[in-house]
Amino acid sequence: METIFREYHPSSGQRSDRSAGDRLRHRQKVREAIRHNIADIIAEESIIGKSKDRVVKVPIRGVKEYRFVYGENVPGVGQGGDGEVQPGQTVGKGKDGAQGQQAGDRAGVDYYETEVSLDELVEVMFEDLELPDLDRKHLRQMEVERQFRQKGFRKKGIRVRLDKKRTARSRVKRKKATQRAAVAAPRGQRFPFHKDDLRYHHTVTEMRRESNAVVVCIMDTSGSMDTMKKYLARSFFFLLYRFLCTRYQNVEIVFIAHHTEAREVTEDEFFHKGESGGTFISSGYNKALEIIYERYHPGLWNVYAFHCSDGDNFESDNPAALKAAKELAQISNLFGYGEIKPLGAGYYGSSMIQYFSQIQEPNFQTVQIQRKEDIWPSFKTFLTKDRVRDDAA
Amino acid sequence: MAAAYTLEDLQDWNHRIVELVERFGLDPYAQEFEICDYEQMISYMVYSGMPSHYPHWSYGKSFEKLKTLYDYALTGLPYEMVINSNPAIAYLMRDNTLALQVLTMAHVYGHNDFFKNNFTFRTIRAEFTIETFKAHANRVRQYIEDPSIGLEKVERILDAAHALSLQCRRNLTIRKQSEAEQKEAKLEDSKPATDPFQSVHRRKEWVSPDLAKVPLYPEEDILLFIRDHNPHLAEWEKDLLTIVHEQAQYFIPQIETKIMNEGWASFWHKRILEALDLPQDLRLEFIVRHTQVLSPHPGGLNPYHIGMKIWEDIERRWSETKPEVEKKPAPKTKSAQEKLFEVREVERDSSFLRRYLTEELVRELNLFEYQSRGNEKVVSKVADDDNWQAIKDTLIQNVGTGTIPVIKVEDSDYGHNRGLFLRHFHDGRDLQLEYAEKTLQYLRQLWGREVALETILNEKKSLLCFSDDKLTIKPIP
Numbered sequence: 001m002e003t004i005f006r007e008y009h010p011s012s013g014q015r016s017d018r019s020a021g022d023r024l025r026h027r028q029k030v031r032e033a034i035r036h037n038i039a040d041i042i043a044e045e046s047i048i049g050k051s052k053d054r055v056v057k058v059p060i061r062g063v064k065e066y067r068f069v070y071g072e073n074v075p076g077v078g079q080g081g082d083g084e085v086q087p088g089q090t091v092g093k094g095k096d097g098a099q100g101q102q103a104g105d106r107a108g109v110d111y112y113e114t115e116v117s118l119d120e121l122v123e124v125m126f127e128d129l130e131l132p133d134l135d136r137k138h139l140r141q142m143e144v145e146r147q148f149r150q151k152g153f154r155k156k157g158i159r160v161r162l163d164k165k166r167t168a169r170s171r172v173k174r175k176k177a178t179q180r181a182a183v184a185a186p187r188g189q190r191f192p193f194h195k196d197d198l199r200y201h202h203t204v205t206e207m208r209r210e211s212n213a214v215v216v217c218i219m220d221t222s223g224s225m226d227t228m229k230k231y232l233a234r235s236f237f238f239l240l241y242r243f244l245c246t247r248y249q250n251v252e253i254v255f256i257a258h259h260t261e262a263r264e265v266t267e268d269e270f271f272h273k274g275e276s277g278g279t280f281i282s283s284g285y286n287k288a289l290e291i292i293y294e295r296y297h298p299g300l301w302n303v304y305a306f307h308c309s310d311g312d313n314f315e316s317d318n319p320a321a322l323k324a325a326k327e328l329a330q331i332s333n334l335f336g337y338g339e340i341k342p343l344g345a346g347y348y349g350s351s352m353i354q355y356f357s358q359i360q361e362p363n364f365q366t367v368q369i370q371r372k373e374d375i376w377p378s379f380k381t382f383l384t385k386d387r388v389r390d391d392a393a
Numbered sequence: 394m395a396a397a398y399t400l401e402d403l404q405d406w407n408h409r410i411v412e413l414v415e416r417f418g419l420d421p422y423a424q425e426f427e428i429c430d431y432e433q434m435i436s437y438m439v440y441s442g443m444p445s446h447y448p449h450w451s452y453g454k455s456f457e458k459l460k461t462l463y464d465y466a467l468t469g470l471p472y473e474m475v476i477n478s479n480p481a482i483a484y485l486m487r488d489n490t491l492a493l494q495v496l497t498m499a500h501v502y503g504h505n506d507f508f509k510n511n512f513t514f515r516t517i518r519a520e521f522t523i524e525t526f527k528a529h530a531n532r533v534r535q536y537i538e539d540p541s542i543g544l545e546k547v548e549r550i551l552d553a554a555h556a557l558s559l560q561c562r563r564n565l566t567i568r569k570q571s572e573a574e575q576k577e578a579k580l581e582d583s584k585p586a587t588d589p590f591q592s593v594h595r596r597k598e599w600v601s602p603d604l605a606k607v608p609l610y611p612e613e614d615i616l617l618f619i620r621d622h623n624p625h626l627a628e629w630e631k632d633l634l635t636i637v638h639e640q641a642q643y644f645i646p647q648i649e650t651k652i653m654n655e656g657w658a659s660f661w662h663k664r665i666l667e668a669l670d671l672p673q674d675l676r677l678e679f680i681v682r683h684t685q686v687l688s689p690h691p692g693g694l695n696p697y698h699i700g701m702k703i704w705e706d707i708e709r710r711w712s713e714t715k716p717e718v719e720k721k722p723a724p725k726t727k728s729a730q731e732k733l734f735e736v737r738e739v740e741r742d743s744s745f746l747r748r749y750l751t752e753e754l755v756r757e758l759n760l761f762e763y764q765s766r767g768n769e770k771v772v773s774k775v776a777d778d779d780n781w782q783a784i785k786d787t788l789i790q791n792v793g794t795g796t797i798p799v800i801k802v803e804d805s806d807y808g809h810n811r812g813l814f815l816r817h818f819h820d821g822r823d824l825q826l827e828y829a830e831k832t833l834q835y836l837r838q839l840w841g842r843e844v845a846l847e848t849i850l851n852e853k854k855s856l857l858c859f860s861d862d863k864l865t866i867k868p869i870p
Binding site: 002003004005006007008010018019021022023024025026027028029063064065066067068069070071072073074075076077078079080081085086087088089090091 | 450691771772788824
């Protein structure tokens, strides 16, 4: 009987990496599955937060391999260890699937969750948006810097840009070449620089453009906004911020809380501090306008403003709010009003959505959010209105 | 850790092992060893050891899963992997120590011998294994590259076919009857039995069998049945079904003999290594490794352990001369050696356990039966006088192809509407409904029309109908 030994070949190309294609395809399937469940995933409280490195567990359906298998009422046989085994004793968890690959005679334990980083999830999320219009639009960019950069060399140039090292080197080259060509050429003779030896730096002017965006989050913190409403608002702001981060190089965020009067607050205060009192929506808008003019001039910044409220505004404030809203819509890329009315929260007499329907600006959008599942669809509708103004530089 | 041995060392040891293999009377195919690293090993495992295999995302999934488990040290890799081909190809991981390689090589010869001699493997042309898989891979790739077909369409068929691939005949040594033979058999069946009192009895009326029915007898090869009876399939789709079917059939014998095969290989590697006269350091490591592999998994089943115990028991019983054996009278016409080789040839896991798993062994192995309750396994029966037989029966039900529900095609013109009617041969175990639904969906996709499956759910006869795009469950009175 003969035996053949084959020596080890470190990753002989195709063999070692032949699963690459199948792995890629599997990965695509997982992404697809995530995309199908995106609305559910967004609604999960756990992803709201801004840490980039956060790993999110995402339940996956759709990558299982189905076969006819037996269900739960099937007894199995196990082996006891050293000790006695008693009837009624618990010996382990669930079915021990995941047998040998080739056996494949059991369903095995398909993993139901996969881990993706938040960044990846956000990427998938925005793939899901499928907003071709948005891609075609140019982002408004500001010319922030003009600078000169060296790029290559030329034989002609001005004196200050002379590169001495390269010039010397090219002279040496020429010298060697000449000596080789004419063997009899006298050595030791002076060999001066020639005009052709000179090398100059070439400089190009570069312009660095930057696109900046500011997200203005305005929230009603009056007594009627409870934790649930704030959570919904927060999810919305989170998505908006995340989305803009993928579009602009530099995104800043401003939080404005208002009841009867408005003030700028920190993120923490914004989401966690409740206040009481009535509501003057106009106060929030005016504060936003003030901050925008002061720090984020619309000529230099893309402004995205969003306001969340439960729509319970003082009647007398409505005209003022309308006027401010119109102005805000004019200076921002996108201005949205989200009315949060959780189901079962009762009926509020006033709804600002109706009132705001008088605003004609094309980049103004109102959405209504009733429960967690509404967030993603309403976010999508909101974004379709994005407008990049032509007056941008 | 740098391996302190060379290929020559391995060849040297192999030489000594082969001598012993021949002396013990084992009869393996020629053997080929290939040294690989752990990533190559994972790749081989995922593609069932084949040097070439058609692509499908499920293999990528297995790879990721295996690699993750391995990277987090949740699972070890097998020391070896052998494929049933002639010559048998085995992979050795280069990171393993010399002692482990020697053990592995001896183990591989056990498998190799089993592949060559066990009857379940007779139907497989081992000399063509590699070429067949290669040809399959080439054909599938060709379809994927064909611009009129492409990956998406191929994947759709493969996904569906994989779901049904193990719904095929289990005992391949029984020849499949041709259509003509089936017709003849059907006619034969329809004849009334010979009546010893035919002179007094009235003659029974002969009812002619419905020979137009397809299939005449329940058909277990579902993929082949679809291939042959769905006129709307394109040639490449039929070919894909054939490929998936053939590959599944290749693995049926291995599924059928897991315990025997592993037990046999372990039995012989132990025997060989004991006879090798290993130097002390290797010997100690061998003992440690051997114990690791052969130790019982509390709560689970270790096929190596169970298989080897049974083989050792057979050997003991057939070589003993003490009167104790008379309790279990074994025909003493064969020597222990002859008996072992005979059993290795003519049994499969289910028959092997049924015939050679004795009461003493059930007790010694401390086997018990469990039921799943919620998320937990709860012991329902332990090996005592009343229950050992029941435990053994449950075990037999759960080995080999026993874990695959028996589902056969009974009619291809269900409801006179060209629907496909299947029956689940229920043996007390219900189908998992979610999986059944999705699998029926695949079946519906391949068949192109309504499919119906008769089964028993919670002790009620039920009909699972998959038509258009949803499942309906109707009770059958």
